[in-house]
Amino acid sequence: MIVWITHIYSQPFLRYAFFAGTAIALAAGLVGYFIVLRSQVFTGDALSHVAFTGAVAALATGADLLVGLYGACIVVALAMAALGNRGQSDDTVIGSVFAWILGLGALFLSVYTTSKSGSNGTSGVNVLFGTIFGLSASQAITDAAVCLGVCVVIIAIGRPLLFASIDAAVASASRVPVRALGFIFLGMVGVTAAAATQAVGALLLLGLIAAPAGAAQRLTARPFAALWLSAGIAVGSLWAGLLIAYAAPTLPPSFCIIGAATLTYLIVFALTGNPARPASLSGSPPPYS
Amino acid sequence: MNTGLSWNLAEDFRQLFLYSFMVNAYRAGTIIAVLAGALGWYMVLRRQSFAGHTLAVVSFPGAAGAILLGASASAGYFVAAIAAAIVIAAVPRSLGGKARSSESAVIGTVQAFALACGALFVSLYGGFLNSLTNLLFGTFLGISPAQVLTLLVVAAVALAALAAIARPLFFATVDPDVAEARGVPVRFVGTAFLVLLGCAAGEVSQITGALLVFALLVMPAATAQQITPRPALSFALTIACGLLIAWLGLAIAYFYPEYPFGFYLTTLGFVSYVAAAGGRAAASRVRKVGLQAVTA
Numbered sequence: 001m002i003v004w005i006t007h008i009y010s011q012p013f014l015r016y017a018f019f020a021g022t023a024i025a026l027a028a029g030l031v032g033y034f035i036v037l038r039s040q041v042f043t044g045d046a047l048s049h050v051a052f053t054g055a056v057a058a059l060a061t062g063a064d065l066l067v068g069l070y071g072a073c074i075v076v077a078l079a080m081a082a083l084g085n086r087g088q089s090d091d092t093v094i095g096s097v098f099a100w101i102l103g104l105g106a107l108f109l110s111v112y113t114t115s116k117s118g119s120n121g122t123s124g125v126n127v128l129f130g131t132i133f134g135l136s137a138s139q140a141i142t143d144a145a146v147c148l149g150v151c152v153v154i155i156a157i158g159r160p161l162l163f164a165s166i167d168a169a170v171a172s173a174s175r176v177p178v179r180a181l182g183f184i185f186l187g188m189v190g191v192t193a194a195a196a197t198q199a200v201g202a203l204l205l206l207g208l209i210a211a212p213a214g215a216a217q218r219l220t221a222r223p224f225a226a227l228w229l230s231a232g233i234a235v236g237s238l239w240a241g242l243l244i245a246y247a248a249p250t251l252p253p254s255f256c257i258i259g260a261a262t263l264t265y266l267i268v269f270a271l272t273g274n275p276a277r278p279a280s281l282s283g284s285p286p287p288y289s
Numbered sequence: 290m291n292t293g294l295s296w297n298l299a300e301d302f303r304q305l306f307l308y309s310f311m312v313n314a315y316r317a318g319t320i321i322a323v324l325a326g327a328l329g330w331y332m333v334l335r336r337q338s339f340a341g342h343t344l345a346v347v348s349f350p351g352a353a354g355a356i357l358l359g360a361s362a363s364a365g366y367f368v369a370a371i372a373a374a375i376v377i378a379a380v381p382r383s384l385g386g387k388a389r390s391s392e393s394a395v396i397g398t399v400q401a402f403a404l405a406c407g408a409l410f411v412s413l414y415g416g417f418l419n420s421l422t423n424l425l426f427g428t429f430l431g432i433s434p435a436q437v438l439t440l441l442v443v444a445a446v447a448l449a450a451l452a453a454i455a456r457p458l459f460f461a462t463v464d465p466d467v468a469e470a471r472g473v474p475v476r477f478v479g480t481a482f483l484v485l486l487g488c489a490a491g492e493v494s495q496i497t498g499a500l501l502v503f504a505l506l507v508m509p510a511a512t513a514q515q516i517t518p519r520p521a522l523s524f525a526l527t528i529a530c531g532l533l534i535a536w537l538g539l540a541i542a543y544f545y546p547e548y549p550f551g552f553y554l555t556t557l558g559f560v561s562y563v564a565a566a567g568g569r570a571a572a573s574r575v576r577k578v579g580l581q582a583v584t585a
Contacts, residue, residue, distance in 0.1 A: 041393035042339040045400070049500070092511045095338040096562045099503030103555025106426035106501065110549045125421060129408040203346075204408065207401025214394030252412045258405035265398050269380075 014246060016140035017132045017199075017253070021238045023147035024196045025208055029234030030154045031192050032209035033227045034185060036217060038165045042091055043080055043186065045206050046098035047193045050076045052202035053105035054194070055127040060112040066142070069194040076101070077190030081183045130201030130254045132242070139198060146195045150188050161185060162223055200254050207258035208234050215268040237261035305543055314429040314496075316437045318535035321493045324444040325505040326531035327451055328489040330524050331482060333510040335462045339393060340377055340483065341506055343400040344490040347373040349424050349499035350407035351491070356420070357410045363439055366491040373399055374487030378480040427498030427551040429539060440492055447488040454478050459520070501551040504538075505531050508558030515565035534558050 008014045035044045054072025058065045076097075083093055126134070135143070154161075164171040164178040172178045196205045212233035216226040241257030248256075306312055332341045351369020352362040380395045411421055451458075461468040461475045469475045493502045513526035534557045541557075542550040 036394045039393055041397040042342075045339070045342070045397060091336050091338040092333050092507060092514075095342065095503050095507040096511050096559060099501060099507065100555045100559035102426075102500050103504070103552045103559075106422075106498075106549045106555075107552040109422065109426070110552075114547075128425070129411075201408070203404045204401055206397050207405060210394045210397030210401060214398060217394070250413065252408050255405040255409040255412075258401050262398055262402040262405075265394075 008246075012137070013133050013135070014242070016135045016137060017242055018239070020135055020140035020143040020147075020199055021132055021242060021257075022235055023144035023151075024192075024199050025234040025238040026231050027147035027150040027154075027192045028196060028205065028208040029212045029231030030151055030227060031185075031189055032213035032234065033216060033230040034154070034161060034165060035189065035209055036213040037162075037223075038185075040186075040189075041206075041210055042094055044189055044193070044209050046080070046094050046101075047073055047077055047186075047190050048197070048202050048205040048209075049098050049105075050101050050190075051193045051197040051205075052127050053101050053108065055197060055202070056105050056108040056112060059127075060108040060115070066194075069197055070191065073190035073194040074187060077186040077193075078183060081186040126201075127197060128201050128203050129252065130197070130199050130204060132199040132253045132257075133245070135199065143195045143199060146191060150192050150195070153184070153188055157181060157184060158224075158227065166223075200257060204254045204258050207261050208237070211258075211261035211265040212237065215265045218268050218272045233264055234261065237264055301544075305540055310430060310432065311539070311543060313432040313434060313437055314539055315536070317432050317440055317496055318429070318539050319532065320437070320440045320444045321489075321496055322505055322509075322531040322535040323528055324447060324489050325493045325502075326509050326528035327448060327524070328482075328486050329506040329510040329531070330513070330527045331451075331458060331462065332486060333507060333514060334459075335482070337483075337486070338503075338507055340396055341486055341490060342503065343377065343396050343403075344370050344373055344483075344487045345494050345502035345506070346400050346499050347403040348491045348494040350403050350410060352424055352494075352499075353407050353410035353414070353421075357414050363436060363495065366495055367443065367488065369403070370487035370491035370494075371484055372487075373403065374483040375480075378483040423498065425498050425500045426549055427494075427496055427501055427554070429496060429542060429550050432496070436495070440495070443488055443492060447485050450481070451485055454481055458482055497554055498551050501555055504551070504554040504558040505535060508555075508562050509534060512558075512561045512565040515562070515569050530561060534561065 008018065032044075035041055050072050051069055054068040054070075055065055056068075057063075057072065058068025061068075080094065080097075083090070160171070160176045161181050163174075164176050164181045168178050192209075193202075193205055196208065200208060213226075213230045215233055216230035219229055220226050237260040238257050240260040241255075242253060244260070245251055245253035245256040306315070329341070332338060348366040348370045351365040351367075353365075354369070355362050355365025376399055377396055380392070457468070457473045458478050458481075460471075461473050461478050465475050489506065490502055493505050497504055509531035510523075510527045512530050513523040516526060517523045534554060538550065538554040538557050541553045
């Protein structure tokens with residue numbers, strides 16, 4: 001065991017992958033719990049796709065990659081928060097908007113690949129599927145710092161956000177700033193999507209968001225236990241994925257990470273069986289298990 | 290190959306259908322626009338866009354896996370999308386009809402895992418980067434007559450099946466509780482619908498690419514439902530709008546091939562949606578102002 005750990009520590013790329021990946025998984029797990037609780041998985045999905053367009057737009061125009069990533073994700077996240085409270089046509093609007101944004105991404109990708117004759121589409125593809133073993137030291141530190149920041153914010157607003165997510169009407173009656181919380185939360189989702197894109201990829205981030213949170217919600221009905229369980233499953237999946245990918249180099253690391261998360265969800269699904277215990281949303285003690 | 294647009298419409302039109310690849314593209318585009326319009330209309334009504342997106346995305350690993358195994362990509366699209374439809378339809382049922390939140394977690398997990406498989410297949414296959422962007426963002430080149438025939442047969446079967454369940458499906462969508470009480474097999478109809486949606490997603494993603502399916506699946510229906518609340522009329526409008534987007538998109542892509550086809554399609558769809566939504570907002574404002582003027 002110790003031999004393993006020292007071996008991993010001796011490889012810089014593995015060290016960076018574990019360092020940044022742990023922070024990303026932690027943020028994705030915490031954010032993911034609330035995303036699933038608030039039924040905003042589609043929004044999270046859309047935001048992770050937006051990260052792709054932001055990154056390729058930056059590549060095509062020669063701007064800084066981080067500016068493109070964070071700019072696109074945060075702007076679209078806040079726009080979705082603004083749209084979210086109105087009317088019922090949510091998922092149609094989300095679908096139309098993000099399909100168009102992906103179309104823009106296709107445009108920027110083609111501009112990028114045709115303008116830089118020397119390069120092939122590899123960078124664009126990396127944005128889609130991530131290259132966690134390719135992180136540099138500075139990238140790893142930036143990603144980790146940003147993701148830890150997200151964790152701190154989520155923990156800080158955790159209690160009112162939980163209240164607002166479970167019963168928005170009662171929460172706003174007891175003067176919880178429901179709307180502001182919605183904005184802050186989606187902003188954090190955007191930041192997480194941007195930070196995670198380089199590591200796990202714009203298309204795969206959803207796996208770290210939805211699967212651990214879904215599993216945690218089936219395992220326990222207590223909100224804060226589920227919140228931490230979700231983060232724990234996400235981090236565990238990431239570690240397992242990285243180790244498998246290191247041991248079997250033919251498998252892409254992103255596949256191993258998402259595969260581990262999906263497998264965890266499947267196992268939890270099989271263990272808890274049906275009917276699912278409904279999450280006790282009113283804060284009453286969970287049924288005996 | 291082509292000389293760009295002239296101002297002679299008849300000449301442009303003749304140019305457009307000069308090559309058989311363009312004729313095939315138009316045939317395929319017409320078939321998928323009709324199928325996607327019909328199923329997309331129900332999908333928007335049922336608020337299952339996320340499921341639709343997932344089914345479309347799943348066809349990407351399906352096609353990539355089929356190419357890897359040396360099978361036909363066409364079969365891969367359908368098998369993967371229909372299998373995912375069955376998984377998505379089967380899982381929420383065992384949750385005992387509670388909270389949508391776990392359903393969306395399941396859908397999200399299916400989608401992410403499917404994409405991860407796609408990434409795996411691509412990396413195992415190595416070096417088909419160009420066809421990777423085609424799989425994700427679509428192409429209208431190189432559609433064979435055999436592929437058009439497959440599209441036509443699958444679309445005809447799917448549309449016939451949709452016609453068979455159309456009325457109970459509409460009932461189950463608008464008011465599931467009352468429909469259930471009246472003896473409509475709500476769950477069966479829902480599952481059948483998802484499978485048909487899988488067929489449509491598998492078809493559309495062959496042309497638009499797995500990520501841009503919504504250009505034909507959501508945007509026409511969203512546009513039509515902004516314009517009119519009447520079911521029959523908005524259904525017809527959806528199909529008309531889908532056909533228009535597909536035809537115009539193909540024409541633009543033919544005359545201006547320097548930018549990707551998927552971008553034209555999604556932009557046309559998005560413009561029509563925004564125009565319809567804007568028109569509706571303007572109309573309701575005009576009505577309100579008119580009312581105030583009358584009452585004042």
